[in-house]
Each structure stands twice: as structure tokens, then as C-alpha cells.
Amino acid sequence: MDRRSFLATGAAAAATLSFPAILRAQSRDPIRIGFPLPLTGTFAAIAADLQRGAQLAHEEINAKGGIMGRKLEVLFRDDQLKPAVGAQRTKELIENDKADFIVGGLAAHVQMAINEQTKAAKKLYISVSQSDEISAKPDTSPLTFHEALNPTITSRAMAQFGMQNIGKKWWIVYADYAWGKQNNAVFAERVQKLGGTILGSTPYPLGKPEFSAHLPKIQAAKPDAILAVTPGADNVPFLKQAISFGLKKEAKIAQPLHFLFYTKEGGAEVFQDIYGATHFCHELAETIPEAKKFVEAFQKKFNQPPDAYSTYGYSGIKEIARGVELAKSTDSDQVANALRKNREYNHYKGKQYWRACDNKAFQDLWILRVRSPQQVKGEWGLFDVVGKVAANEELERTCAEKGFA
Amino acid sequence: MFDITFAALAAQVFTGLVLGGILVLMAVGLSLIFGLMTVVNFSHGALYMLGAYVAFTFLGLTKSFWLTLILAPLVVGTLGLLIQRFLIRRLYGRSPDDPLLLTFGLSLVLVESVKVVWGKVGLTVDPPRDLAGAVNLGFMNFPVYRLFVVAVTAVVLIGLWLFLEKTNVGLIIRAGTRDPLMVRALGVDLGRIWLLVFGLGVGLAGLAGVLAGPMRGVYAEMGVEIIIECFVVVVVGGMGSLPGAIVAGLLIGEIVSLTTFFAPKLAEIVVFLVMAAVLLIRPSGLFGEAGLAE
Numbered sequence A: 001m002d003r004r005s006f007l008a009t010g011a012a013a014a015a016t017l018s019f020p021a022i023l024r025a026q027s028r029d030p031i032r033i034g035f036p037l038p039l040t041g042t043f044a045a046i047a048a049d050l051q052r053g054a055q056l057a058h059e060e061i062n063a064k065g066g067i068m069g070r071k072l073e074v075l076f077r078d079d080q081l082k083p084a085v086g087a088q089r090t091k092e093l094i095e096n097d098k099a100d101f102i103v104g105g106l107a108a109h110v111q112m113a114i115n116e117q118t119k120a121a122k123k124l125y126i127s128v129s130q131s132d133e134i135s136a137k138p139d140t141s142p143l144t145f146h147e148a149l150n151p152t153i154t155s156r157a158m159a160q161f162g163m164q165n166i167g168k169k170w171w172i173v174y175a176d177y178a179w180g181k182q183n184n185a186v187f188a189e190r191v192q193k194l195g196g197t198i199l200g201s202t203p204y205p206l207g208k209p210e211f212s213a214h215l216p217k218i219q220a221a222k223p224d225a226i227l228a229v230t231p232g233a234d235n236v237p238f239l240k241q242a243i244s245f246g247l248k249k250e251a252k253i254a255q256p257l258h259f260l261f262y263t264k265e266g267g268a269e270v271f272q273d274i275y276g277a278t279h280f281c282h283e284l285a286e287t288i289p290e291a292k293k294f295v296e297a298f299q300k301k302f303n304q305p306p307d308a309y310s311t312y313g314y315s316g317i318k319e320i321a322r323g324v325e326l327a328k329s330t331d332s333d334q335v336a337n338a339l340r341k342n343r344e345y346n347h348y349k350g351k352q353y354w355r356a357c358d359n360k361a362f363q364d365l366w367i368l369r370v371r372s373p374q375q376v377k378g379e380w381g382l383f384d385v386v387g388k389v390a391a392n393e394e395l396e397r398t399c400a401e402k403g404f405a
Numbered sequence B: 001m002f003d004i005t006f007a008a009l010a011a012q013v014f015t016g017l018v019l020g021g022i023l024v025l026m027a028v029g030l031s032l033i034f035g036l037m038t039v040v041n042f043s044h045g046a047l048y049m050l051g052a053y054v055a056f057t058f059l060g061l062t063k064s065f066w067l068t069l070i071l072a073p074l075v076v077g078t079l080g081l082l083i084q085r086f087l088i089r090r091l092y093g094r095s096p097d098d099p100l101l102l103t104f105g106l107s108l109v110l111v112e113s114v115k116v117v118w119g120k121v122g123l124t125v126d127p128p129r130d131l132a133g134a135v136n137l138g139f140m141n142f143p144v145y146r147l148f149v150v151a152v153t154a155v156v157l158i159g160l161w162l163f164l165e166k167t168n169v170g171l172i173i174r175a176g177t178r179d180p181l182m183v184r185a186l187g188v189d190l191g192r193i194w195l196l197v198f199g200l201g202v203g204l205a206g207l208a209g210v211l212a213g214p215m216r217g218v219y220a221e222m223g224v225e226i227i228i229e230c231f232v233v234v235v236v237g238g239m240g241s242l243p244g245a246i247v248a249g250l251l252i253g254e255i256v257s258l259t260t261f262f263a264p265k266l267a268e269i270v271v272f273l274v275m276a277a278v279l280l281i282r283p284s285g286l287f288g289e290a291g292l293a294e
Helices: A003-018 A022-024 A045-061 A083-095 A108-121 A151-165 A176-192 A217-221 A231-242 A260-266 A280-287 A289-304 A307-329 A331-339 B006-037 B044-060 B065-085 B098-118 B146-166 B170-179 B180-185 B189-218 B224-239 B242-262 B264-279
Strands: A031-037 A072-078 A101-104 A126-127 A144-146 A171-174 A197-204 A223-228 A252-257 A275-278 A352-355 A361-362 A365-370 A383-389 B134-136 B140-142
Touching: A003 A307, A031 A045, A031 A083, A031 A231, A031 A307, A045 A072, A045 A101, A045 A260, A045 A289, A045 A307, A072 A083, A072 A307, A083 A101, A083 A108, A083 B044, A083 B065, A101 A108, A101 A307, A108 A126, A108 A144, A108 A176, A126 A307, A144 A361, A151 A176, A151 A252, A151 A365, A151 A383, A151 B134, A171 A217, A176 A197, A176 A223, A197 A217, A197 B264, A217 B006, A223 A231, A223 A275, A223 A307, A223 A331, A231 A252, A231 A260, A231 B189, A252 A289, A260 B006, A280 A289, A280 A383, A280 B170, A289 A307, A307 A331, B006 B146, B006 B170, B006 B189, B006 B224, B044 B065, B044 B098, B044 B189, B044 B224, B065 B189, B134 B146, B146 B189, B146 B242, B170 B180, B189 B224, B224 B242, B224 B264
Parallel strands: A031 A072, A031 A101, A101 A126, A126 A144, A171 A197, A171 A223, A223 A252, A252 A275
Antiparallel strands: A275 A365, A352 A361, A365 A383, B134 B140
16 A cells, blocks of 8 residues: 555545544434324324324434434324225335334224234334234234233223222223223223122214213113213213213213313313323323423423323334334344343333233323313313322233233 | 113103104205205215304304304305305206215315314314203103204294295295106296205204204214214105105104114114115105105
8 A cells, every 4th residue: 555545545534434423324314114193084183192292202313313323204194094094004104115113003903904014024013002902912923012001901990990989880881893892891890800880881883972862771770980981072972961961960980091182172061070091191290200301392392282192102203212222223123122121111201111922011000080170270281190000910911811822 | 681661761762852853854954955856965964064063163253052053054054055056056967976976075075174174173062051951851851952952853844844835935846846847847947946945955954963063062074974874764764755754764763762772782783774674665765756766
């Protein structure tokens, strides 16, 4: 090597080394997360919240220089709450848009369709909505992670709290589809196990909120309490009809989940004293430092508080980032192994963990009761946190029950 | 296995009456339009939904339920006039499928537009204070507002009957339903009558939406749910028959209510079983005349 070429090589090497890390990152491909969700359809409002959480995580990660120095891209696609569309969008995300991972899905049946695609393409999928099947055999896979609560956990927790604090004789009203039926079955089983009585249970078709034909029969049975599995747009009409028939005065009402946006729309007058579970509400910011940090960042970016599902989107994106950093790779198998090996995480409300056998997230949940119109704090302070159920594997089926030997 | 008391059955019959009342208001409009124009108005459910949304806005502006009850159906009815004048009129003389496709497309447009204007989350409307409570009927506590819905339905039906039987315009409508060609030959401008009837039918759908809002909530998909039941009512009653729409509407309401009591899981299916049975025995419906739909 002569002097001239030595100098040239040396100069080039020096230049490369002195480039800021961020510039080198930009010269490489971004890491892409595909995010199908039902931006249109019955759950559009919840989907918008889920999306806001994911956007916040995306922004925070890139502000810190991305993942392993690579920029993060999150690609949102509308699955229209239809399994076939969800499957198609997922396939396109993986094949055309070169998504490295998938997070998202909001209804049980659409999640299953997304999961079939990620399984076939061998991509890691973090599911962020309620489903019992997604983390059980035969549907799950070593690359399928489930961040959300599920009907088993929610209804067992609600039954336990309800038997201690609400009443012993129950009636269940439930929307006649997968999520409603699972809640009905699990809740009834738990109440009876704890020595309570199920006086009756009434199915009604999802999305058809006319309950008047059901109500006289329920009133005649004189239950202490009613579990209302009336999701989405059915929630408010059920309560209003229960009030107009005088049922709300005669019995206490609980529902598996509370949503801030629906509660606000219905108003405290309708929702007063209704119990419900949640994995998150913005009131937790008063007691949990991580929640405070999350709620403040969210409020700053979107000028409104988060509802519960935004945290699933937020945590899902952050978990991918954590997994890639741990594995130092974007290979789905390696990231999945890294997450199982380092199973504890904490993104917005304190510690959570993945169970190794089924990649199921275990997390604290809370029981809320809606305040009276006089007690509501500001525009959004609708909930009183009246109970906490700590992360607890006894609320979920065992690994064996879910088909893992 | 069931502890069936008179009180329980009476309660069930009463709730069925309200379910039927809303269906009757919808089906009468649908049937009127079909009987005169042989147009199957698929956007009827979307216009019902629009009635509920318009009522929500008027209620906010006027703070008066009674004013809203009159104004909102008028607005929806006026929209009906425009739809007839500028869209459906262009399809005269073409296959009956064309207006059906047009109104189906229109219902999709309306549902999406409503989401753009009023948002994707459902809205709530409260009944007026005077009608908010419940009244003791002896066998049950029944919401006053639901009794009010039955009363409004009855008043509207009596008014409609007087209009059709006792006025000259009503006479032309009835004649136009029987034999449009002959009515035209007598020098009557049926185009204006069609315009009026379409507006009237759509206005009734709007009224049904206004009445349903405080009971069921206001949401973009509410019309999709009810339109199927309305078609069942019209088919069971007989396409184009007003008495048919009334009898079948109340019948379906009662059947749903009573089935819900005995076997809630069957409440959805039994409506279609009734329709199938009626079609097997009387293919033109309970009050229908054969050949009208061809």
C-alpha cells in the first residue's frame, strides 16, 4: 500500500466513523410494523383510541433514535371489522409493504383471521383485543402473543368482585356472539362456584338494542344484580331501557368492561353506579407513576385523555421495540424467544409479564364504578376505582387446559 | 318449567305492541310507496336513522321535543321529495331493479355521511321530562314514553286513513294504486302524486326514527337492523297493502315479544319462519292482491 492510497483509505474510514449514528441509521431500511384495525364499523371509536396509543409509542421510539438505530414505521390498515378483509390487509402488509411484525386486530373473529396469516408467513403477531382462543391451542402459535385481557380473566375477576361486593343472585343479559357467550359461560360458572345463584340468562342479537321484551321477565325474577354484556352501541340503550322500566332501581348492574368514551356519551346520569372492569383508566395516573407519564404524554399529543384500548396499542408497539433490542435482530423467532426469556415488561401502568407456555400477558386489572353526575370531575373524570385485581394466573385457564402439555 | 302468570303475559303483550308500533310506521310508508310506484325503497331504514340524527340536532337547537317531533320528520320528508324528484324520477319506465339498486346505494351513502357529520360513536337522546317516568299498569311498571309511542302511531294511522279515504288526493292515490294507466287517461298528473307519496312515506320513516331515538339510542347502523324486519312485515302483510302493513306490523311485534319470553334464542329466526309460512299458504301475503309485484 503506497502513501497515497493509505491516506485515502484512512480518510474514508475516519469519515465513516465520525458520521453521527443517526445518519447511518437513516441510510438503512426502517423496521416496519403492520397494524390492521377496524377504523370503520361498530368498534370504530375504540379502534381510533387504539390507533392513538400506537401512534404515541411510534413517535416516542423514533424521537429516541428508533430501534437499534433504525427508524420505526407503523402502517395502519382498515380491516373493516371483517375477517376476510383483515386477512387480506395482513397478507398485503407482509408481502407488499414488507412488514416485519404485526400488531393489532380488534374483534375476536378478525384477530383469528389475522393470526392465520401471520402464522403462515412466520411473522410475530401481538394481538391487542379480547379473545379466549387466540392464546389457546389449536389457534395460537409460538409467534402469537396476546397483550389484552380475555373473557375468562375479565369475567372471573368480575364474578369474584361481584359476589363480594354487589350481590349473590344474578341475571345475565348477553349479546349472542363469541365474546358475549364466553362471558356468560365464565361468569355463570364462577358465580355458582362461589356459592351464588344465576336466576337466568338472556341472549339478544348483537347490534339490536331493543330489550323491552326481556325486561319484564328479569324484573319478575327479582335478581340482586344484573351482568350486562351489551358491548358497543348496545350499552347505552340497555341502560336507558333498564332505567325506564324501573329495573335500575330494583337491581345493581355490572358489565364486564367499562369504556370511557361510551360512558361519557351516555352520561353519568345513565351510567351512575354501574360497575365494570378495565385494564386501564386515566384515573390510575393519580396513583401509578408510569400511568401518570403515559396519560400526560397522551393528553399533550391528542388533547384528550386516553380510553383503555390506547394502552394496548401503545404497549404492543413498545413490546416489539423491546424484543428487537433484546434479540438484536428483526427475525420473528428470535424476537419471540427474547420476549419469553425476558418476560417482564412495564410500559404504562407497572409490571406485566408473558407466560411462557401460551405467550399470554398477565397484568393487573381494576374494577370501576361510575360516579354520580354531581361527583364527576371535569369533563372526563367519570370513574371511581373501587377495586384492584392483581395479575393472577388463577383467573386464567391453566396451560394444560389451554392444550399445552 | 315456566311460571307463567297473567301479569307476565300481559306485560309481554304490551311490550310487543310498542315494538309493533314502530314497525307499522315504517312498513306503512314502505308499502304506500311500493303500492303506488312499485319502487322498493331500500333506503327506508337509512332515512329512519337520519330522522333520529336530525332529531338529535333539532333537540339541541330548539330544546323542545314537541317541535322536534314535527320538524324532524318534515326535514326527512323534504329530503324524500328531493330523492324522488331528482333521482328516482329518472328511472321511470326502467326495470324495478334499478330504483332498488339506486336506493340501496343511497342507504350506503347516507350511513357513511351520517358518520362524517355526527361522528362514529352513537348518540343519546332523552325523552321529554313529562314522558320520562314509568306508570303502574296494575300488572307492571311501564315507561310512559312507550305508551306515548303507541298513541302517536295510532293518531298517525287514523290521520292517514282519513287522508286516503276522505280527501280527493287520497282518492287519486287509491285509484293510482289500482290502475295508474286509467288515472292518467282521465287527465290526472300522477307525477305530482308520486312525489307527494314518496315524501309522505319517507317522512313516516323519519318520524319512526325520531320516536325510536329515546328508546334505542341513535347510531349509524340502526336503519340496517330495522329494514329487514320491515320488509318481512310488508311481505307478510301483502306488498302495497296498508291494512296488511298494520296487521302484520303488530303481529310481528307480538311474535317477537312472546318468543323472547319463552325462547329468546329463537326470537330472531321466528320472524322469518312466519314469513316463510305465510308465503307458502298465501304467496301474495295476508292482505295482498296477486300480481301487483310482477
